[in-house]
Amino acid sequence: MSTKIIVIILLVLVTTTLLSLSILHRPTELIEKEEQQDMGEKIKLPEPCNTSNTSVETALSQRRSIRTYSRDTITIEEVSQLLWSAQGITAPWGGRTAPSAGALYPLELYLVVGGVEGVDKGVYRYRPEEHKLEKVTDGDIRAELADAALGQECVRDGAIDLVFTAVYERTIGKYGESGIRYAHMEVGHAAQNVYLQAVSLDLGTVVIGAFNDSKVKKVVNLGERENPLYIFLCQLEERAN
Numbered sequence: 245m246s247t248k249i250i251v252i253i254l255l256v257l258v259t260t261t262l263l264s265l266s267i268l269h270r271p272t273e274l275i276e277k278e279e280q281q282d283m284g285e286k287i288k289l290p291e292p293c294n295t296s297n298t299s300v301e302t303a304l305s306q307r308r309s310i311r312t313y314s315r316d317t318i319t320i321e322e323v324s325q326l327l328w329s330a331q332g333i334t335a336p337w338g339g340r341t342a343p344s345a346g347a348l349y350p351l352e353l354y355l356v357v358g359g360v361e362g363v364d365k366g367v368y369r370y371r372p373e374e375h376k377l378e379k380v381t382d383g384d385i386r387a388e389l390a391d392a393a394l395g396q397e398c399v400r401d402g403a404i405d406l407v408f409t410a411v412y413e414r415t416i417g418k419y420g421e422s423g424i425r426y427a428h429m430e431v432g433h434a435a436q437n438v439y440l441q442a443v444s445l446d447l448g449t450v451v452i453g454a455f456n457d458s459k460v461k462k463v464v465n466l467g468e469r470e471n472p473l474y475i476f477l478c479q480l481e482e483r484a485n
Contacts, residue, residue, distance in 0.1 A: 284379035286371070287363065290321045292328035298444035307439045310448035311398040313479035317359035318403045322445050326478060327353065327370045329441035330406065330434045340372065342433040345426035350414040351434060351473075354464055358386045359403035359479075367464055381465050392459035393452055393475055402477030407460065408434065409470040431473045438476055449478045 331353050332341045340349065353370040355377060357363050365384040368377040389407075390400035399405055408431050415423030435451050442449040452475040460472040 286374070286379075287368070287377040289324040289327065289375050289377060292325050292332060292375070296444045300440070303440040303443040306443045308448075309450040311450050313398070313401050313403070313448055313477075315359075315401075316403070316480040317361050318447065318478065318480060319361050320363055322447065322478075323355065323360055323363070323404060324375070325445060326404075326406070326438055326441055326447075327355065328375065329437040330408075331370060331372045332375070333372050338373070341437055342430060344430050345415055345423070346418050348414045348418060348423075350410045350412060350423070350427040351431055352409045352411065352467075352470055353434075354380070354407040354409070354466075356385060356389060356405035356407060356464070358384050358405075385463055388463045389460065389475070392463050393455040396452060396454070398450060399452065399475060399477055401479065403479045404477065406438065406474075406476035406478070407464050407472060408474040408476070409466055409472050411467075411469045412471060413469060428473070435474055435476065438478075442478060447478050447480060449476060451476050 329341055331349075331351060333339070334341055338347070342351075344350070353372075355368040355370060357365050357368065363377075364382065366382045367380040367385060369380055370376075371378055386400045386402070386405060389405055390396055390398075393399045410427040410431065412424050412427055415426050417423070419426060439449060439451070453473075455472065455475060457472055460466070460475070461470070464472070466472065
């Protein structure tokens with residue numbers, strides 16, 4: 245066998261091996277994004293505002309956890325602003341409102357709709373890159389989610405529930421087990437953003453961490469790799485001093 249033929253065979257073998265490795269060892273975040281494609285109909289959200297009459301200092305001083313709510317609905321503009329505050333895109337390269345270790349963004353954000361003007365009840369995934377909602381399931385699941393949250397009635401009573409989840413593999417791939425801690429730190433940043441945004445919108449909100457993970461995953465129809473971290477609920481409320 246000539247040297248030229250041997251070289252060609254070796255090149256083919258090397259190329260085939262590299263292609264196989266690239267398929268087997270794709271970054272987990274890319275695999276996860278592929279699994280999330282084309283889940284359902286999409287709703288374009290109104291553009292978020294980046295100004296308000298509420299200063300950061302005012303929002304900080306008025307931030308409270310509120311568990312009793314009126315029965316009023318909220319607007320899609322308010323929903324848009326809350327979602328943007330949690331995970332909205334703020335830079336051309338994809339930077340978001342909350343810091344993320346290595347810009348890996350392990351968080352996913354779901355909207356459970358019970359009382360939003362012009363939006364059907366159901367579960368939606370927030371798509372930050374497009375600032376859109378993508379429908380996951382139909383129907384009002386707030387009572388089921390409240391049951392998964394150890395019977396906390398406020399989860400059932402909010403106009404919306406926000407469910408934060410994390411795909412740990414996105415940060416573990418770069419940082420090892422520390423990636424789990426970084427995801428937990430990130431959801432704390434995002435949660436405070438929601439609290440402060442809620443003050444500026446004159447909405448009541450509270451974050452809940454007491455729930456049955458497996459029940460939440462089933463009720464919200466989460467992906468296999470997604471781990472629920474927080475449930476936020478928001479509703480119109482006359483704020484007390």
